[in-house]
Amino acid sequence: MNTQLLKLLNRDSRTSVKDLATMLGLSEEQVRAEIAEMEREGVIRGYKAVIDWERLDDANVSAIIELKVTPKTGLGFEEIAAKVMRYPEVESVYLMSGVYDLNVVVKGRTFHEVAKFVAKELSTIESVTSTATHFVLRRYKEMDVELLGDGEDERGSYSL
């Protein structure tokens, strides 16, 4: 697995195959083949834009929900995780170590909508024993990208 290639794609998945090949000292065919291989193996799961939703007028709200659940005998957490992630409102689901079990990121148009979803859907799932909802107030960094500021070069032209 070419981790350097992955790092470059993770930084900017729109980098051209030509530039990737140049930077990595590979041929374009090699880069194409490696990417195809990693897509096939499910290492690369998709390519998405990093969006600062807060810059839009009708910004979404999102919340992190901590779920405590009672895992089913024989199935562990998989079944409940599968249930939770079926909802389109759910952006990500992680099994956590520590005081709660599932970390669920939920997005919606308004605080009310998210709260309703948690109350009506998530908390009513059988084997969910409790939920704690934390609304996101401000995003500073998303997928390695800093969202504040305009990325201006702070260096002056003082070097000789």
Add this chain to the structure above:
Amino acid sequence: MDYEKILSPTVASLPPSGIRKFFDIAGTMTGVISLGVGEPDFQTPWEIRNAGIRSLENGKTRYTANRGLETLCREIADYQKRKYDLCYDPATEIMVTVGGSEGIDAAIRAMVTPGDEVIIPQPSYVCYEPLVRMAGGVPVILETTAEYDFKVTPQMLRGALTAKTKLLILPYPCNPTGAIMEKADLEALAEALRETNVMVLSDEIYAELTFGGRRHVSIAAVPGMRERTVVVNGFSKAFSMTGWRLGYACAPAPVLKQMVKIHQYAIMCAPTTAQYAAIEALRNGDEAVAAMKEEYDLRRRLIVNGFNELGLACRTPLGAFYAFPCIRSTGLTSEEFCEKLLYSQKVAVVPGTAFGKGGEGFIRASYCYSTEHISEALRRIAKFLQELKQG
């Protein structure tokens, strides 16, 4: 006041740095994209910054010993041994300076007396010639060429040595050419220097930044050369610590002793906060340096390939963070190229002539920029070349 009469003619006759001119023009324009800055774009790694902060919290706000903190001198000695196989006594052969620049100045002033000749290979960093002149020395310029990968060859060196030669400046890895001197190159030079009384000032500020599997070799590590070499290095480029203003010099005790006097009277000591941060850099900075270097390497390939594809022949630089493509195919001089490029496509690069007459026909492009930034600059340069062709 008649300042003409008051000012030192030696200083008044020094030209200002040629790099500045284009930056000053660029500064008046908007939307300029620069490949001009010779300064890393990375922040100083956090742990190093934190060490500086901790030192302030602990009230380390006073002068240090003139030569620098004892612990830092010991760390420098360890680092030079570990990295470049150089052995210096931290108590008598190492001095912490305000950037590599001060080390260069102190070394020149400690050795050069009026009339002494100092051999300066060019194209090279802009400070050597003025500093030699201020010490009353006579700069003897060695024009290195693309044909010899901008290295100093023993033939060139022998041709420049005279009975008056006091010092050879060896600026490798080289700003602006990206050239390095490898072990065999240095051994050949040593051959020519061993029977002389000529000293070497080896400016190794870019020593951490060598590519293509090459490791920096110091001329002081070549047998017989340690006793006739002053090594200058620093934290700015390797650890991305430009604003901390911290460097150091390593030299045989009799030379360093005199350099310490200059430093003592002119500077007192290097900034204390920076010295504490530097200890952390030397102890635990290897990983951060490696990560930055990996990033520079990607950019290096991108920019070199970009210039070559545009028909601006660019040798693969093996050190520092500059590409030095040849622009002769455009029929323009370096200055014309830079000026037209700036006005037409708002890309700022530095003419090779800013680093000596031998830089004519070349431009310096720094790759201390994100790959996106470099790609955009290359696109604009492509447009510019297209315009030139269409007249």
